[in-house]
Amino acid sequence: MSPQKLILWAGLAALALFPGCSGGSSESGTAEGGGEKPLIALLPKSKGNAYFLSCKSGAEKAARELGVELIYDGPVTTDPAKQNQIIENWITLEVDAIAVACENREGISTALRKAQDAGIPVITFDSDAEEDARSFFVNQATPEGIGHTLMDEAARLMGGAGKFAIITGSLTAANMNAWQEKIEERRSEKYAEIEMVALRPCDDLKDKAQQEATTLLSAYPDLDLIMAICSPAVPGAAEAVKQAGKGGKVKVIGLGLPSENRAYVHEGITQAVILWKTEDLGFLTIQAAYRLLKGELKSGAEALTVDGMGTFPVEGDNILLGKPFIFNDANIDNFDF
Amino acid sequence: MKTTANILNRLLKRDIWLRPEALLLLALIFEVILFSIYGRRFSTWDNWMNILRHSAEIGLLAVALTPIVWTGGIDLSVGSTLGVSAVVFGQLWRDAGMDPWQAGAISVGTGTICGAINGALIVWIRIPPLIVTLGTYSLFRGLAEALAKGVDTFTGFPQGFLMIGSGQWLGIPIQIWIFIGVTLVYVMADWRTILGRNWKAIGCSPEAAYLSGINVRRYLFGAYLMAGTVAGISAITYSSRLGSIKADAGSGYELLAITAVALGGVSLSGGKGSALGATLGVLALGILSNGLGRTPFTMNHSSELAGVLTGALLIGAIALSGLKGSSQS
Numbered sequence: 001m002s003p004q005k006l007i008l009w010a011g012l013a014a015l016a017l018f019p020g021c022s023g024g025s026s027e028s029g030t031a032e033g034g035g036e037k038p039l040i041a042l043l044p045k046s047k048g049n050a051y052f053l054s055c056k057s058g059a060e061k062a063a064r065e066l067g068v069e070l071i072y073d074g075p076v077t078t079d080p081a082k083q084n085q086i087i088e089n090w091i092t093l094e095v096d097a098i099a100v101a102c103e104n105r106e107g108i109s110t111a112l113r114k115a116q117d118a119g120i121p122v123i124t125f126d127s128d129a130e131e132d133a134r135s136f137f138v139n140q141a142t143p144e145g146i147g148h149t150l151m152d153e154a155a156r157l158m159g160g161a162g163k164f165a166i167i168t169g170s171l172t173a174a175n176m177n178a179w180q181e182k183i184e185e186r187r188s189e190k191y192a193e194i195e196m197v198a199l200r201p202c203d204d205l206k207d208k209a210q211q212e213a214t215t216l217l218s219a220y221p222d223l224d225l226i227m228a229i230c231s232p233a234v235p236g237a238a239e240a241v242k243q244a245g246k247g248g249k250v251k252v253i254g255l256g257l258p259s260e261n262r263a264y265v266h267e268g269i270t271q272a273v274i275l276w277k278t279e280d281l282g283f284l285t286i287q288a289a290y291r292l293l294k295g296e297l298k299s300g301a302e303a304l305t306v307d308g309m310g311t312f313p314v315e316g317d318n319i320l321l322g323k324p325f326i327f328n329d330a331n332i333d334n335f336d337f
Numbered sequence: 338m339k340t341t342a343n344i345l346n347r348l349l350k351r352d353i354w355l356r357p358e359a360l361l362l363l364a365l366i367f368e369v370i371l372f373s374i375y376g377r378r379f380s381t382w383d384n385w386m387n388i389l390r391h392s393a394e395i396g397l398l399a400v401a402l403t404p405i406v407w408t409g410g411i412d413l414s415v416g417s418t419l420g421v422s423a424v425v426f427g428q429l430w431r432d433a434g435m436d437p438w439q440a441g442a443i444s445v446g447t448g449t450i451c452g453a454i455n456g457a458l459i460v461w462i463r464i465p466p467l468i469v470t471l472g473t474y475s476l477f478r479g480l481a482e483a484l485a486k487g488v489d490t491f492t493g494f495p496q497g498f499l500m501i502g503s504g505q506w507l508g509i510p511i512q513i514w515i516f517i518g519v520t521l522v523y524v525m526a527d528w529r530t531i532l533g534r535n536w537k538a539i540g541c542s543p544e545a546a547y548l549s550g551i552n553v554r555r556y557l558f559g560a561y562l563m564a565g566t567v568a569g570i571s572a573i574t575y576s577s578r579l580g581s582i583k584a585d586a587g588s589g590y591e592l593l594a595i596t597a598v599a600l601g602g603v604s605l606s607g608g609k610g611s612a613l614g615a616t617l618g619v620l621a622l623g624i625l626s627n628g629l630g631r632t633p634f635t636m637n638h639s640s641e642l643a644g645v646l647t648g649a650l651l652i653g654a655i656a657l658s659g660l661k662g663s664s665q666s
Contacts, residue, residue: 047640073630076640079589081579085391086630092384093377093631106492110580114503 037069038096040289042282043086045103045127047074050259051278052101054337055126058282059099066290071095080104087111091118097289100134101126109133121292125285131317135292135299138285139318140276143175146255147182149324151191153272154225157251161193162224165216167237167254169204169230179229179255197223202233209236217244228254234273238264258327258335265332273327278337281321284312288319358602358614360657364650365621372628379631386510390502390578392623393512394419394571394587398594399601399615400520401567404533404560406598409540409607410459410466412561415568415594417477418451419587422572424481427491427582437498445569451477452565456558466561474591478584485584492581502577512574519567523612536560540607597622600651622647 042059044052056072063070071090075082083103088111090098098115102108102124112122112133122129125138154164166183168176180199187194197220202209213226213236226241228234234254238261241250252270254261264270287306291297297304304319305311313320327335372379398415405412426444429435435443451473458469485491501511527533538546539553547553568587576582595605601618603610625646629639 071636073637073639076644077589080583080585081575082640084579085626088387088391089384089627089630092381092387104490104579104581104583106490106581107579107583110499110503110578 037067038290038293039069039071039093040097040099040286040293041071041073041090041093041095042286043083043098043100044072044074045083045101047072047076050337051257054278054335055101055282055285058279058284059286060282061279062283062286062290066286068286068290070286075103080107083108084111087115091115091120095120097121097123097293099123099125099138099285099289100129102129103127105129121289123285123289123292125281134317136288136297136314136317136319138281138288138321140281140321141324142320143178143182145320145323146274147179148186149274149326150179150227150229150253150255151183151186153253153274153326154227155187155191155194157253157271158194158224160191163195163197163220163222164225164227165198165200165220165223166196167200167202167209167212167216167226167228167230167233169233170201171199173230176229183227183229202230202236204230204232206232206236206239209233210240213237213240214244217241217246217250223250225251225253228252228256231256231260234270235260235264238269242267242269257337258332259337261327262332265327265329268329271328273332274324275327276321277325277335280309283309284319284321358611358617360654361600361602361614361617361621364654365617365624368621368624368628372624372632375633376628376631377633379628382508384627384631386505386508386513388620388623388627389513390510391627392619393510393516393578394575395590395593395597395622396516396616396619397519397567397571397574398564398590399597399619400516400523400612401564402594402598403523403603403610403612403615404526404536405466405564406603406605407533407536407540407607407610408557408560409543410557410560411470411595411605412455412466412564413470413591413595414451414455414473414477415564416587416590416592417474417481418448418565418568419572419575419590420481420584421451421477421484422448422569423576423582423586424484424491424584426572426576427489428484430494431491437495441498441573444572445566448569448572449562449566451568452562453558455565456561459561460554460558478588481586482584485582488583490581490583491576494577494580499577499580501574502580512578515570515574519570520612520616527612532556537608540609593622594619596647596651600647600654602654621650625650 044055046052059070073086080103084107087098091114098120100108109130112129115122122134123136123138124134126140128137166180168180187196198216200212202212209228209232216223216226217240226237228237234256238252241247241252247267247269253272255275256273258273261270261273265273288297288304299317301314303311303313312322378384402412402415422444425447426440429440429443430437455469455473458464459466504511506514535551535556538551539556543553575586597618598615599605600621601610601614603615626639626643629635629642635642
């Protein structure tokens with residue numbers, strides 16, 4: 001076959017195929033003209049990340065219940081400008097509301113302000129934008145919620161007395177310092193017989209965390225528990241405890257993803273992983289965006305009630321998801337992020 | 338029906354349709370028609386300007402890469418040059434208290450120096466361009482990260498500066514005027530001077546070019562130097578469009594720009610193609626990713642589909658120009 005013919009046939013084939021695959025969904029295209037289903041766009045930090053996929057499944061559930069059409073799109077590459085490009089695309093698409101987990105706080109705010117100027121309500125979740133660039137932030141966890149849950153769980157596992165050490169990401173990370181303050185506050189208030197013997201940074205690296213944990217195990221032979229407050233440190237500490245043959249004797253808890261810690265939890269090395277339920281986060285985000293769009297959620301609101309989920313407190317412009325969830329041997333297999 | 342097929346066949350037999358630019362133009366028109374039918378609010382003025390605004394940086398880099406690729410070279414460091422120039426801009430403006438225009442000029446100068454480093458290593462130390470720019474790709478990015486101490490974010494630029502990225506003149510975004518200006522320089526260098534011909538001659542055979550009296554070293558150095566300057570300019574439009582700068586600015590842009598260049602019919606083995614073709618390549622990529630994001634049945638998969646289709650389009654375009662070569666010989 002000559003190249004000319006090849007092109008001709010390729011072109012004809014493409015023409016024939018394209019409308020073919022559109023047949024099924026052309027209704028949704030026309031429905032938008034007549035039915036006026038609101039279109040809410042959800043932008044994760046990165047699209048294929050298990051954490052955000054699980055937010056998405058919650059968001060889809062909310063969209064089905066509310067009769068909303070949901071767009072879920074986000075960066076698949078490392079381009080930091082990609083989130084802005086998607087937002088600006090959505091502005092000209094005239095979506096009805098936008099919900100974003102911000103990768104680059106200052107950068108994305110430029111695009112979000114533009115969306116607000118175009119009359120599109122904006123909500124952030126997971127990680128916030130600048131305050132004037134959105135109406136509300138769905139805050140998955142306050143420092144208090146995280147700190148108190150971690151300390152309470154540690155105390156429960158230690159039987160109310162003993163020694164523990166903390167492995168943190170870095171000594172200068174503002175969020176981790178805030179959590180650590182709340183952990184200490186809880187300890188001094190409620191658990192006088194528990195002592196924190198060491199605080200070590202791991203630079204957010206798993207192998208560094210493993211080293212630090214090994215050092216802690218030999219430096220404090222009577223250590224009862226290691227608490228890891230950055231996500232790579234939880235499996236790192238668990239591996240150190242496992243290799244030292246102290247599984248079960250020295251307990252491990254921390255803030256991290258269930259999927260990264262599942263094996264250690266089943267082996268009995270790690271007792272508890274603490275995180276919010278990401279599906280609920282996605283669900284609440286779409287609920288809040290919908291209400292904002294319908295004018296049912298205004299600034300100054302003190303609570304947001306969602307059927308079947310309960311009431312969520314609103315502090316200022318933060319909608320609080322509530323206390324974090326404890327994943328352990330009994331329930332960790334129910335979650336896939 | 339028979340006559341239609343006849344006309345199509347006749348049109349297709351003309352050699353002009355097998356030029357990569359012409360094929361790309363057809364693909365582009367095809368894209369526009371499809372997205373106008375199936376996409377939501379695709380063919381609106383706002384959206385067209387939106388596509389152009391987001392294509393400006395890749396477009397600048399692609400145009401600057403064109404003469405380099407003519408000579409049979411490559412520059413993998415343009416994205417990193419954008420990054421380091423942007424960080425220098427941020428530091429001069431915020432930490433040294435310069436006004437944005439002064440800082441901008443020095444930032445473009447930084448890009449030029451980066452280009453000069455590439456050029457010097459390639460021309461005088463005689464290291465292959467792929468190796469040199471693979472090295473400076475890491476080096477310049479590392480430098481940007483070191484300068485910004487990894488996490489520093491520069492933001493809060495004055496309104497006047499932000500106008501480059503969000504303002505317009507005669508209804509067209511300012512950075513597009515900048516892009517048109519730079520492209521004109523390259524196109525005119527090709528059409529109105531012997532520069533383009535000599536660059537391509539080097540790509541066909543450096544020895545023959547040298548023997549016919551072309552100052553090969555100067556031409557090579559010039560192409561890399563200019564690419565650095567243009568990367569510096571794109572750092573300015575990028576910073577202004579985003580309103581903030583981090584050390585990762587422009588990461589991945591080098592590959593997008595090279596894709597656009599190849600798509601536009603600039604042969605990566607040197608000697609062929611045009612800056613306008615590269616511009617068409619950029620436009621095709623921009624339209625594709627924008628259109629997929631607003632077509633109901635592709636909306637939720639636009640980023641992945643854009644990747645797949647870009648790859649298919651690229652391989653298809655190169656394969657077709659290969660077919661053309663073999664059918665002629």
